[in-house]
Amino acid sequence: ITGTTLLVFISFTDSLSSAGAILGRSETQECVYYNSSWEKERTNRSGIEPCYGEKDKRRHCFATWKNVSGTVEIVKQGCWLDDVNCYDSNECVEKKESPDVFFCCCEGNMCNERFLYVPEATQPIDQHQSTKPQLFSTLLYSLVPIIGLAAVVLFSFWMWRHHKLAYPAALVPTHDPGPSPPSPVLGHKPLQLIEVKARGRFGCVWKAQLLNEYVAVKIFPIQDKLSWQNEYEIYSVNGMKHDNILHFIGVEKRNNNLDLELWLITAYHDKGSLTDYLKANVVSWNELCHIAQTAARGLAYLHEDIPGHKDGHKPSIAHRDIKSKNVLLKNNLTACIADFGLALKFEAGKSAGDTHGQVGTRRYMAPEVLEGAINFQRDSFLRIDMYAFGLVLWELASRCTAADGPVDEYMLPFEEEVGQHPSLEDMQEVVVHKKLRPCLRDCWQKHTGLAMLCETIEDCWDHEAEARLSAGCVEERIGQMQRQAPIIGPEEIVTVVTMVTNVDLPPKESSL
Numbered sequence: 001i002t003g004t005t006l007l008v009f010i011s012f013t014d015s016l017s018s019a020g021a022i023l024g025r026s027e028t029q030e031c032v033y034y035n036s037s038w039e040k041e042r043t044n045r046s047g048i049e050p051c052y053g054e055k056d057k058r059r060h061c062f063a064t065w066k067n068v069s070g071t072v073e074i075v076k077q078g079c080w081l082d083d084v085n086c087y088d089s090n091e092c093v094e095k096k097e098s099p100d101v102f103f104c105c106c107e108g109n110m111c112n113e114r115f116l117y118v119p120e121a122t123q124p125i126d127q128h129q130s131t132k133p134q135l136f137s138t139l140l141y142s143l144v145p146i147i148g149l150a151a152v153v154l155f156s157f158w159m160w161r162h163h164k165l166a167y168p169a170a171l172v173p174t175h176d177p178g179p180s181p182p183s184p185v186l187g188h189k190p191l192q193l194i195e196v197k198a199r200g201r202f203g204c205v206w207k208a209q210l211l212n213e214y215v216a217v218k219i220f221p222i223q224d225k226l227s228w229q230n231e232y233e234i235y236s237v238n239g240m241k242h243d244n245i246l247h248f249i250g251v252e253k254r255n256n257n258l259d260l261e262l263w264l265i266t267a268y269h270d271k272g273s274l275t276d277y278l279k280a281n282v283v284s285w286n287e288l289c290h291i292a293q294t295a296a297r298g299l300a301y302l303h304e305d306i307p308g309h310k311d312g313h314k315p316s317i318a319h320r321d322i323k324s325k326n327v328l329l330k331n332n333l334t335a336c337i338a339d340f341g342l343a344l345k346f347e348a349g350k351s352a353g354d355t356h357g358q359v360g361t362r363r364y365m366a367p368e369v370l371e372g373a374i375n376f377q378r379d380s381f382l383r384i385d386m387y388a389f390g391l392v393l394w395e396l397a398s399r400c401t402a403a404d405g406p407v408d409e410y411m412l413p414f415e416e417e418v419g420q421h422p423s424l425e426d427m428q429e430v431v432v433h434k435k436l437r438p439c440l441r442d443c444w445q446k447h448t449g450l451a452m453l454c455e456t457i458e459d460c461w462d463h464e465a466e467a468r469l470s471a472g473c474v475e476e477r478i479g480q481m482q483r484q485a486p487i488i489g490p491e492e493i494v495t496v497v498t499m500v501t502n503v504d505l506p507p508k509e510s511s512l
Helices: 002-023 133-166 222-235 274-280 285-303 367-371 378-398 424-433 442-446 448-460 471-484 490-499
Strands: 030-035 046-050 060-068 071-080 092-094 102-106 115-117 191-200 203-210 213-221 248-256 259-267 316-318 327-329 335-337 344-346
Touching (some): 030 060, 046 071, 191 213, 222 248, 274 327, 274 378, 285 327, 285 378, 316 378, 367 378, 378 448
Parallel strands (some): 092 115
Antiparallel strands (some): 030 046, 030 071, 191 203, 213 259, 248 259, 327 335
């Protein structure tokens, strides 16, 4: 018995030593490099890539490839971020059954030079695993307490995380909370989470990498399945592909630390939401017009019923949560509408389904929503969207440099009246009873275009829902005001001053 115990102790010590080696810094210094999109991305086609990373992070090599009619086509090879799935693997082996894109990773210099596909279902079973039953039983008795302790720790972590997700914060600011460790590669696609970009009521949005491109991954906890499912269904509606609607890529269900997570994958836009952009930037008159017109175009397309669409009948859709945070900006400041978790589609002969009228973000709720006096018809929901869109146009105007006056720091609609965290009662008092709206500055009226924009804003947030403009009408008006109020450059101003005499000139318009 003493000899056996000693043998167990030596085996256990050796396993701890090897585990310690695994936790140490990876020895991967360089990997085979290949990029099938080298012409498009203007990189080298192939070669050797040196791997860099933080001192406490490990480095790996990876390879992705496709099987096209029996022919292997390499997509990419190179260095990979610290990933627990690659630990202690000196061979690059894909084990998943029939993936869309094959992926493997490994540790060690140039270990991705050779890659294999060995599905788990076909792996041979070792017939000599129990050659020493006495040693096995001794090891089993020794490790049971350790396994039991690990199970308790895992269960405690699961309970803590489940409790945290069951009571999420109502709204967390959209600042970047700092870099987060990359996720393991799961599922059929080599999709790797990089960093959290935003948090909200229905989970968080990650920047992620899918093969050669960045994407956005919106992660819903399981208790928000209805919102995930509704957004997925809206994106799947005929005709939802449009330049001013966020591009949808797909959905996935993933298990993470014993919890099921629901992923919704879309295009990634580095400039983020209109809220984030206006916090950090002012906009010129032309930029304001471009953002406002493209956002209105996206909303008008969403609202429109198109029986003869090439992809099939596109129904009218009400967004029900229009706000600047749900308007994303592309690199050229073209706007696209996002976040369809509360959206409703209206199909001829069908009801809109069971729905609650008082939904959305309190700050952007129309008077009839705050009063709970909604007529559950299609046009009523579209007019609610237009009230909120008027507030978004006000946010743009408040950060525009076109008027002769100071540009205030960015503020949310009604922030002056009710602060940053209004209750439903606060909004009812201000919007319904006092019939107040955000302030339209006097200096805006002195700029031809901004004066027309103010009129459009007032027509959008009119207290009477039937008097509000449609999204298509707003799009046309913005195009008209941009043509009628072009930017006056310094040279033109000088010309006007020298040619016109004895006439009161209009106030000078800023060209910034």
